[in-house]
Amino acid sequence: MKFSAYDRILFTGDSVTDAGRARPVGEGLHTGVGSGYVRVVESLLAAFYPELYLRVSNTGTSGNTSRDLAARWQTDVLDLKPDWLYVCIGVNDVWRQFDSPAITSSHVSLEEYEANLRTMLTSAKAATKGVTLMTPYYMEPLTADPMRARMDEYGAVCRRLAAELDLPLIDTQALFDAYFAHRHSSFVAWDRVHPNQTGCTLLARAILDEAGFDWAHRA
Amino acid sequence: MKFSAYDRILFTGDSVTDAGRARPVGEGLHTGVGSGYVRVVESLLAAFYPELYLRVSNTGTSGNTSRDLAARWQTDVLDLKPDWLYVCIGVNDVWRQFDSPAITSSHVSLEEYEANLRTMLTSAKAATKGVTLMTPYYMEPLTADPMRARMDEYGAVCRRLAAELDLPLIDTQALFDAYFAHRHSSFVAWDRVHPNQTGCTLLARAILDEAGFDWAHRA
Amino acid sequence: MKFSAYDRILFTGDSVTDAGRARPVGEGLHTGVGSGYVRVVESLLAAFYPELYLRVSNTGTSGNTSRDLAARWQTDVLDLKPDWLYVCIGVNDVWRQFDSPAITSSHVSLEEYEANLRTMLTSAKAATKGVTLMTPYYMEPLTADPMRARMDEYGAVCRRLAAELDLPLIDTQALFDAYFAHRHSSFVAWDRVHPNQTGCTLLARAILDEAGFDWAHRA
Amino acid sequence: MKFSAYDRILFTGDSVTDAGRARPVGEGLHTGVGSGYVRVVESLLAAFYPELYLRVSNTGTSGNTSRDLAARWQTDVLDLKPDWLYVCIGVNDVWRQFDSPAITSSHVSLEEYEANLRTMLTSAKAATKGVTLMTPYYMEPLTADPMRARMDEYGAVCRRLAAELDLPLIDTQALFDAYFAHRHSSFVAWDRVHPNQTGCTLLARAILDEAGFDWAHRA
């Protein structure tokens, strides 16, 4: 596994990451990391790898677009000096285009999204052991859905940037698509965005698989 | 318009109808009819036709399937002696098959659905001036979606029964499908089932259109 | 209809407009515009004209007199750059004279009311596609009532200013008077000021009628 | 004053009397009698006549019509064996005709009102030292108001019955009418039914005046 003892692993993004985390930084006792996928990651790491002492932190903020995240990047990411960073942003960049089509100032265009991401990822890459980019997703397997189609464009930006900057990528959309071969999206999330405990377990598994987590490891 | 002065118009069904109505019968002061489409119907009738005195009642109950509704049909529908009855049931008959696939006892099959509906509608038709059947719906325009596809089978039962029993039918699925030509479903409901105020207005408009409501009427 | 795609329509005034709107600006998801007549306007526009993308905003504030509104005019109206503006103010200018007669500093005289309105309307007219003035009202059909009589004086100011500034006017008092030919005021509001859902529907209908809303339009 | 030491004085009626009283019987410590006019009566009696030990009780129930009160007359009035009884009922008999015109089953006709009252008053007169009838009222001085006009018919029944049964009467409508020569109804109650502390003081003063309360008495 790529994490070493005492590494600090920081997750940031929007409400999917936030999930009720503590303020100003989500970590420590009493569900400090929130009750979302970050907690599943944290508990799996702690349960399977007690011999390591991995510090899991969370600065996701509900409602954030890439524009909002970029504005707090210095204090909520760089200043925390993470060893490893996970970024999952973009759902709200797209969602507002569909649930609030008339409030255009709340929309973040594909171009701005790419610019925001590039700036953030570049600065973080230079300051950490590794930055992993998680694509935004829409838990809708039918690509004919306009919001899914639009989300795919943002996901493509992630893939392009990950390649350009040589960053590992977690294709969350592909992950959920595969799952929907077996279950309907309403089994995992009622609004196709906020995963329940099963959806969080899927995300956590993908994150850990990418990190080289050994599921057969018994400390 | 088909309603006469002092007619009692009863709506029943599941959470879409319920919407926080008063107990035991939803009517009267202080949002007694709940805050869903029934309230939009009530306020449009009262605003446009103050010269009529139409009593709007609501016995929708959240979570109900057609099986649950059939079990309380006597007390919550027939005993109230409505002049006009609107029934919208079936969403949960289908939904549980997708969000709780392992709890099969909570699923209501197409056959049982039809039997439940036939029994309820037949008894109500004999006791009222008119029963209007509202199809269940899934606010998903893509018919390839499995839950949408399944819902269409239940909607087809409604259409068949309406024809068989000679009842007016409101095809709510067609109504929302038409709307999704312009807006994404997330604009009207985050979970594709519970309509927001705009979605409720669409349902109310369809109900009133069918009833011969004259939008140009100014009392 | 006079609204074009992506127009921003701003409503401002007192508690009748406020109705629990979001802060700092009432708009967007989750009843951001409050639960009053602005929401009825918003949902009717969205339901009947989905092909337009009209942004409805609300900066009404409970308890406001015209003096209070004038003090926040720049930030809560002009800075938001609305395309269309609706102003409904004056009820509290009068009400305080009757429910708090000894607290004279809370009363706004007819002269001050006119001055406040003229300043606000003049600046807004120059900055928008159109300003519609809604008269204050008292849901009391008997003009012998002293508060109704006083409110009529303030309503006359509105009519005079609308003519002077060539602004469309919605005579809400006349609207309710017509309604009270059929129903008692307690059917629409228990305190003769805050309309229930039926009263809000009456206001919304008048606003939309003035705007050229086509009730027969089916997108 | 007509009350003797240790007399039990019972007030009953609707929400005007109830005002949050304790259950099952409103009396005793900690605002047991509620926060309405009964409390003002209680505190004036206790402050001015501490040498008497008058027990003030309250069984008013919000929402009651004369029909509801008649149904609980035995347990909530006669069984308590009051020395003096005050009855104020009828507001809701009329109000429902105006705020809920379509729900006719909630209306109590003039004939039924008279029958209910006669039965209740006759039984109570035989069992107490004195029954005082308080007319229902509508805090609207303009008799052209239809609800006021209707309330006057119910008040006339009270006057006729008081004469017939030789009971003292408190004409609450006349009391408020006199007050409205000076103040607008909104100063005393926002909904023209539920009095604020000033309105409660007016009611209490009338009750005590009728009972021979000596305001110059200083124990």
Place this chain on the structure above:
Amino acid sequence: MKFSAYDRILFTGDSVTDAGRARPVGEGLHTGVGSGYVRVVESLLAAFYPELYLRVSNTGTSGNTSRDLAARWQTDVLDLKPDWLYVCIGVNDVWRQFDSPAITSSHVSLEEYEANLRTMLTSAKAATKGVTLMTPYYMEPLTADPMRARMDEYGAVCRRLAAELDLPLIDTQALFDAYFAHRHSSFVAWDRVHPNQTGCTLLARAILDEAGFDWAHRA
């Protein structure tokens, strides 16, 4: 009565006066003056003298000693420009000596009390039509009680200052002492300081008697 139309009557002091008043100034609608003796005064004035328009305000603050009140005298008394002022302070100056004997910094000595009062009263006398001083009290008729005895010393300061500055005085201690000839203190207050509705009525009666209130007046 000494009050003229539109006079502003201000009450200030500690929790006995405060009683949950509105902030920053207690007055106006919805129990703005709190639920204590000030409200009883307000409602009696409004009920008996509707032809006057008396503005009743309250700036009592729970827990205040004369030291605390002196510190906010400018903003909470003088700046409000009252016509008539009522001051009731001193209970906490004494009480802390008995319930918190070791926290001597919370005690206000007789000398400081006198100095505080003299400063406050002098400035207020010059700026109003009249200042009425209400003595502090302890609802304990036995003067052998040490806290009662101590309170009497503070009351004596009030009497001396009232004479010195030629101010009307309400001897609240004498008022309650007279009452306790008939009732035990626990009937009026459980802690011998905070009066219930009956105790508030006694205070209000004394205030109004001093002001020349005519209880036989019927507007």
Place this chain on the structure above:
Amino acid sequence: MKFSAYDRILFTGDSVTDAGRARPVGEGLHTGVGSGYVRVVESLLAAFYPELYLRVSNTGTSGNTSRDLAARWQTDVLDLKPDWLYVCIGVNDVWRQFDSPAITSSHVSLEEYEANLRTMLTSAKAATKGVTLMTPYYMEPLTADPMRARMDEYGAVCRRLAAELDLPLIDTQALFDAYFAHRHSSFVAWDRVHPNQTGCTLLARAILDEAGFDWAHRA
């Protein structure tokens, strides 16, 4: 000390004993015995005598008079089979005579008090290792106070019964009287009935002193 290992010690009475105990029987984890003097007794016994395993239980009920306690004596005392019983009842028998003088049915006369106590104590004496009677008290050192004087009569009944039945007695009134030589009653209780933590410690100390508790014992 008179308690042996595993003895069950039951306290019963009114709100002074109750103090928020668990239902149906106050004992066990998480402040099961309430937060009053019983908890102080329990914690002192557990801290000083850990080598004993004493079960402390509490069935005090707020508001109880001796009449109320007698009515639940079988289930709340005898059925619990205590080894040692402490009874403290009578405060409310007297209090209601002073705070609710007109509600005479809530008063318990001296004669009834004695009869209630005799019946209860006799049955309990036969069934336990020992019954200790605690006198009711009023935290008022001045015997001229009428409620104190009345309470002394009830206390005298306790002394007489304790002598007659040969039961140990804790004279709580004498205990508090001695304390008031040093501190004012408001230091221990604001209403002269419900002791704060210091007052509870005084009661607990007296109970333990009587039981032969050795304060110098260090396990």
Place this chain on the structure above:
Amino acid sequence: MKFSAYDRILFTGDSVTDAGRARPVGEGLHTGVGSGYVRVVESLLAAFYPELYLRVSNTGTSGNTSRDLAARWQTDVLDLKPDWLYVCIGVNDVWRQFDSPAITSSHVSLEEYEANLRTMLTSAKAATKGVTLMTPYYMEPLTADPMRARMDEYGAVCRRLAAELDLPLIDTQALFDAYFAHRHSSFVAWDRVHPNQTGCTLLARAILDEAGFDWAHRA
């Protein structure tokens, strides 16, 4: 893995299993199974094996001893007709001996524990595809701790019964002991009984390992 499609897997026990589950049966939407280890099991099964449709149910009840569980065995276990049953009971049988040593009636002896377990397990074995016994545990690695030592005796009963009845056993004590080689117990539970999310993950992993769960399985 031993579970087949549509199998019902029931967990029962005390607060460790309960964890806020729904009533009467914990299952279905919205954290119906509670927020403890059962939820981790449920989400891992659903995430890794979506092609199976496993129904996870929970009837754990906080505070239960084996005596309490035996009393509700028919309704809360057998009547639910589970395919697979997991039982984790005994912690409270022991805990009460240490935190409530004087309340001996709350203790369950080793003999009674064994008898309760044998009765329950025998009946369940005959009615299911498999019963798995989970030992009680105390998250204390030092066997010199008296509660740990006592818990080991109860765990030994489990081992003996599992062998006697040929049931699979999950030795939770051994599981935690192994973990405490790396982390202190306070990392997993503050009271050594109720596991946090990491502790729950450890329990869930052990349950799934025993069931033949394939961690490398990717549907």
Place this chain on the structure above:
Amino acid sequence: MKFSAYDRILFTGDSVTDAGRARPVGEGLHTGVGSGYVRVVESLLAAFYPELYLRVSNTGTSGNTSRDLAARWQTDVLDLKPDWLYVCIGVNDVWRQFDSPAITSSHVSLEEYEANLRTMLTSAKAATKGVTLMTPYYMEPLTADPMRARMDEYGAVCRRLAAELDLPLIDTQALFDAYFAHRHSSFVAWDRVHPNQTGCTLLARAILDEAGFDWAHRA
């Protein structure tokens, strides 16, 4: 006893001392000192020594380490000018090493602990009549427990510093160890840190024994 009349006794530390104290300084009425051991000390002093007037204050703050306490030493200790000071700090310095091993910035090393303590104690010694140091503790009698072992190192620092600075020391660890000869730690605290009422009584007894409290004293 070493305390003199009117001495101010200040307790400071972490959550064990805090226990819900008032802000900014915990003292005075209504459980100002919190509900922990400081309250037991306060009530025993007040009950046994009413002839003294000892002021007990509390500035413990939950979660504090010695680093946190040092940072607020001036305002929360020295500025309050206590006569006697009790310091109990260090539990969190150690606890975070075990419950949050990966968040190393929250750990306070033995060296820093000693430095923090020395600075604080030295300044306080010069400014008070006496400083008493209470060792940190872990309610675990088995010294093989790693957190207990680590805590012993911090306790040793306390002993060394107390000797060096000639300060009285309360060895809370020894106190609890002695108690655990009779009872299991779960009887006194579920998490081995926060004492229940019995644990608080043990701490208070030790504090008072050291201060020369005479348990036989009866004022």
